[in-house]
Amino acid sequence: MKKVLFASTALIATAGVAAAEISFSGYGRFGIGYLEDRAQSTTVTGAGADGLMGTADDVSAVSSADTDDAILVSRFRLNIDGTAETDGGVQFSARVRMQADENAANGEANNAKLNGARFSVIYGGLRVDAGNVAGSFDNLANYYGNEVGLELFAGQYSGVDYSFLSYQSGDSAGSNAVFFQYAVGDFAFGASYDQAQVTTVAAGGLTSTTTDADRWDVSATYTFNNITAAVAYGQTDGGAGSDPSLTVLTLGAEFGDFSGTLFVADDATEVAATDGTAWGLSAAYNLGAATTLLFTYGDGNADADTQEIAVGAIYDLGGGASLRGGIGRNDCDVCEDRIQADFGAQFNF
Template sequence: MKKVLFASTALIATAGVAAAEVNFSGYGRFGIGYVEDRSETTIVRGPGADGLNGTADDVLARSTAQTDDVILVSRFRLNIDGIAETDGGVRFEGRVRLQADEDASNGEANSAGLNGARFSVIYGGLRVDAGNVAGSFDNLANYYGNEVGLELFAGQYSGVDYNFLAYSSTGSGANAVFFQYSVGDFSFGASYDQAQATVIGAGGTTSTTVDADRWDISATYTFNNITAAVAYGQTDAGVAGVSDPSLTVLTLGGEWGDFSGTLFVADDATQVASTDGTAWGLSAAYNLGAATTLLFTYGDGNASADTQQVAIGAIYDLGGGASLRGGIGRNDCDSCASDTIVADFGAQFNF
């Protein structure tokens, strides 16, 4: 039966277009995750003072209960890519992603679901994505650096609070456009998201729809073993007299034999006092040999609500696309009641 299904799929994929194909890829991971004083928040909603649900005053009750600090963590991700290439060398791609994660607040399993589709046109050094896309920051070289842990729970970008355009693995995404052009050691990127936001009036009795368009641009240059990248993005506040939130990021990354490292600095102009300021971080990876890689990351910001993260971890390569991964770190901020210890360990296999 399996052979029949695969044969049928191949016939459908190649019918009428000689260079068409369907590819499957992804990974699975599972293990143990620890978060100090892990808790779950329950919200009860109902008609508020205006008699409506979905407004600012429709929360009737909110309660937070402590759950188990140690839970079973897992993820299954399957990318489904449809690809066709014209006789002239223009490549068309479409991707959807099937993903299932645990509920991080209580450790219960979540169902898998498909996300929003991303469509791409690629020719030479030009790439244009439409739909559920990643913007310039999400695509920026060395933005994420060397993240730590099976769940990648810590990164050098932790002090950033600006809401940039990012690919959604489990949702529909923003339905935007991303453009990238590469020539030699230089690449340029830009994205635009035509969005709107709803502003709730005092008491939740009125609401106004305003423009909240997002755009960003980036440039990347690689020389020898070092890559430098810069990106700027801005969101329309949509309210008269309110400055537009923006983010500027500069990254540097390099490799020297068994060692690799990244530096990160950002001007995080969120226009909110508790998060507005400068963010910075760094990360490093060192190959010890014997299939073992050590990782370190640190991120922080000067605003009171910026999250400071510091973590160390390791990856042990088992071969065949499988590895053991884990890490331990700490989360803190100036306005937090206390810091939190986070750790995990488990296995990941790529396919």
């Protein structure tokens, strides 16, 4: 994305710092989103006589409202990056993101909110991130493939249920974790570690139990000619002998105006409804005349795995602006199938 520099001249702080700058980048999008049988929104307010939420007498007001299947969808995203580079070529940077999305449950607008900060050190092919980071899966080449729609509502990864470390936007601080990546020639290696904990609140909210839920993952990527192959493995300490894991293999290739990806995963969630194999594929074709057609398909063999199939298109208006849209179908063995579609404009800055 094109960056607008807030301070492009050198800000000398110490003898070892060559230059520093703050830059802004991001995008805006807005349009119409349709979701068949969009969920009804319900609001519960108030606390009971004990002053605590979570007991039978806590509800003082309940309001419900049917939401139209078609709503106005939007997003404003602003990345704020601060960067400094030493005389030796070591780059230090930090990022926070301001983002505002619509409330998909009721179609109302939300305020823009800041997320947790990410800090980075980059030197040559080495990169280390700390704070609100994306892990090996979130950074894996071709994991997301060619997503469809203005809202990117469909992807080849839809059959995956394992919760991996990912960069968080909006009012989420994200996980305070570390990600490492080293690239040399056609190879790239990555790893992340999240020293996480999970707190379980007992009925009534009077007692709680905290257990370790550390997550780690590793990845390797190799690019040869026009083909990129990548593999990643991750595991979470679930406690009580439960250690859910995820293994993903992706392939991506470009042939002139056509590009495609393949995706397969061993989604070992250790939960009967979601444990199994996931697979998918996606494709993009440049029709010319500034038009690109998109297709994606994702599925899994577990009962609760979501099957997504969708087609879409992007029309480039130039200057970082485009018209985007798609239509698809979501389904699983234990849920109702629903049609989803959207259309609108996106502009990068």
